[in-house]
Amino acid sequence: MNRHRIPHALLLAVLGAVALVGCKKKEEPAPVASTPPAATTPTPAPAPMPATATVTSVDLGNAVGADMKIGTPMTSFAPKDTIYVSIGTSTSDPAASVPGKLGVKWTHVDSNQTVNEESRDLNLTGMGNTEFHIAKPDGWPKGKYKVEVSLDGNVVQSREFEVK
Template sequence: MAHPTARLIAVALIASTALVACKKHETTTATDTTAPAATPADTMPAAPAPLPPTSTPSPAAADAISEVQLGTSVGADNRVASPMTSFGTKDTLYASITTPANTTGKLGARWTYLGTDGKATAKQVDTQSKDLTAGTSATTHEFHISKPDGWPVGKYRVEISHDGTVVQSRDFDVR
């Protein structure tokens, strides 16, 4: 028969090992280019998880944006004429953002080049912002960028923020 103290120590070791194994892993941001070291839990087969958002917006910030679309042109109402996620190297890139009635604050767009494989060091292409004034109905705003000498082929992301908090993002590519 094992000594009671030895048995308690064994139970404590097993319990602490189980707690460590159950610890949640932190997510990395879109601009983090280094992968975390693999742990035994990482090597076990698991169902694929959805990609994490680039940030977790507060509920109020998330409600500030009702729609984001990308395209190569917008109409008089600032809406993208033909939504798309793949662009040519000479295209002007538009982001059309719809905000609900009475939305105020600052709306921002950060355009980032992610590289040809989407894993290269992210390089900020441009940032833009607009002051929002409360309106009685939903309003559509547009941001756009162009590069007359041509965009590098690869993967890109535009992050839309409200008062400095990223609330939505869209990935796209240039071919």
């Protein structure tokens, strides 16, 4: 009878172990952290930069053509000359109309006196030229002069000239 007890006890031990393993709670696999794809909202295009105007050239002469350009640039004038300044402008977008204030200040350098100051409100488009001029029928005093060109109140270029 002893012989049957060991295998019987062994059988009970094996069955008990199987029962324990069978009763063990199964572990749930850890949920995979799935992040939903980020919502892609289209990035708004940057607002277009407004068109700008610049002064591209400043020429002096004693005559101006129908295109508002100086035919023969000069830096020396006779006392009874009408003195013209032709201001070349351009806009960053050739099709855009850019409002701007173009101005000139004429100065007799030797006496540090303003001869004339003038400005115009303009709508600049593409490439263009604007002229200003000064005249004195009884003649300009001899000496050194300067014209300062401003765009929207800021001096952007200047030219010196002489009356002989």
